[in-house]
Amino acid sequence: MHIGTTLTNYIIETQRKLPEATGEFSGLLNDISVACKRISDLVNKGDLVGMLGSAESQNVQGETQKKLDVVTDEIFVEALAHNGHIAGLVTEEMEEIYQLPASAPRGRYLLLCDPLDGSSNIDVNVSVGTIFSIVRAPEGRDDPSTEDFLQPGTEQIAAGYCLYGPSTLLVLAVKGQGVQMFTLDRDFGEFILTHQDIQIPEDTKEFAINMSNQRHWEAPVRRYVDECLAGKEGPREKDFNMRWVASMVAEVHRILCRGGVFMYPLDEKIKAKGQNGRLRLMYEANPMSMVIEQAGGAATTGRQRILDLQPEGIHQRAPVVLGSKNEVEHITHYHSEA
Numbered sequence: 001m002h003i004g005t006t007l008t009n010y011i012i013e014t015q016r017k018l019p020e021a022t023g024e025f026s027g028l029l030n031d032i033s034v035a036c037k038r039i040s041d042l043v044n045k046g047d048l049v050g051m052l053g054s055a056e057s058q059n060v061q062g063e064t065q066k067k068l069d070v071v072t073d074e075i076f077v078e079a080l081a082h083n084g085h086i087a088g089l090v091t092e093e094m095e096e097i098y099q100l101p102a103s104a105p106r107g108r109y110l111l112l113c114d115p116l117d118g119s120s121n122i123d124v125n126v127s128v129g130t131i132f133s134i135v136r137a138p139e140g141r142d143d144p145s146t147e148d149f150l151q152p153g154t155e156q157i158a159a160g161y162c163l164y165g166p167s168t169l170l171v172l173a174v175k176g177q178g179v180q181m182f183t184l185d186r187d188f189g190e191f192i193l194t195h196q197d198i199q200i201p202e203d204t205k206e207f208a209i210n211m212s213n214q215r216h217w218e219a220p221v222r223r224y225v226d227e228c229l230a231g232k233e234g235p236r237e238k239d240f241n242m243r244w245v246a247s248m249v250a251e252v253h254r255i256l257c258r259g260g261v262f263m264y265p266l267d268e269k270i271k272a273k274g275q276n277g278r279l280r281l282m283y284e285a286n287p288m289s290m291v292i293e294q295a296g297g298a299a300t301t302g303r304q305r306i307l308d309l310q311p312e313g314i315h316q317r318a319p320v321v322l323g324s325k326n327e328v329e330h331i332t333h334y335h336s337e338a
């Protein structure tokens with residue numbers, strides 16, 4: 001594979017390496033890229049096509065939906081429901097899993113996705129993204145159940161994200177095939193391979209956390225951030241930098257490019273709401289953890305590997321600590337000592 005090749009070519013060549021591939025998986029990746037291109041176009045045009053602002057509705061998690069949350073969800077359904085590449089689909093915006101129309105051909109895969117992540121950033125023209133996760137559908141079942149979707153992250157066949165920033169980038173991790181980055185050439189509408197086999201530096205001096213939650217944090221997180229803030233004079237003996245975009249896709253992308261650590265840990269405020277984390281396991285934490293691990297990084301809840309979690313619900317939440325390997329291990333070690 002060479003820099004400058006198209007995503008379409010990459011997909012075809014990857015398919016050749018997988019002996020059992022029938023072309024369905026390639027078709028699915030292509031469907032996802034089409035959905036992402038449509039979303040990229042709308043995000044880009046923004047106000048010009050009346051896409052900004054609230055939809056005056058709430059999603060299943062009780063969050064106010066933006067117009068783009070609703071539209072991007074429809075784009076995914078439209079791009080996937082009739083092509084015969086999936087047996088089922090679920091997104092952040094859906095209360096229940098989406099049942100394909102009876103007339104639609106069934107495929108061998110299930111898709112889980114967050115069509116528009118970081119949506120608080122839409123109206124202020126800051127990066128947003130799409131996150132997706134692909135697992136196998138159970139054989140011989142036309143209408144998979146919710147339980148069929150509840151597979152641990154280790155079962156993902158592929159995962160990735162599309163970042164709608166100054167450039168539109170698609171980052172793809174096919175199981176065992178590394179992590180590749182494609183940049184959308186808007187003039188001729190193709191994703192072009194621009195970075196191959198991305199590897200995250202094992203060490204870092206950059207962390208990302210929402211500092212406004214500091215008073216709610218658990219002791220190990222408090223200790224870790226305090227030590228970062230103490231800089232050269234503290235126990236870490238180096239100055240740290242901090243970033244918080246409030247778009248997980250942008251955060252993960254920065255880490256992929258130059259290392260770093262991203263945390264949305266469990267804290268007292270989250271616990272008081274009866275939740276187990278802020279981010280959603282199935283279509284945020286799991287796919288991002290797969291991308292990060294395949295690029296040589298690590299992803300834990302602070303206490304255990306995210307990809308090993310046995311999911312119990314489609315919209316279940318999980319604490320997230322991910323990024324440069326040594327830094328994630330450091331934070332996880334602090335949790336085990338506490």
Ligand code: F6P
Pocket residue numbers: 117118119120210246247248249251279
């Ligand atoms: O989907 C959740 C999300 O938008 C992530 O993209 C982002 O990392 C996080 O929420 C931002 O959280 P907060 O609103 O606490 O800054």
Ligand code: MN
Pocket residue numbers: 092114116117118284
């Ligand atoms: Mn999200």
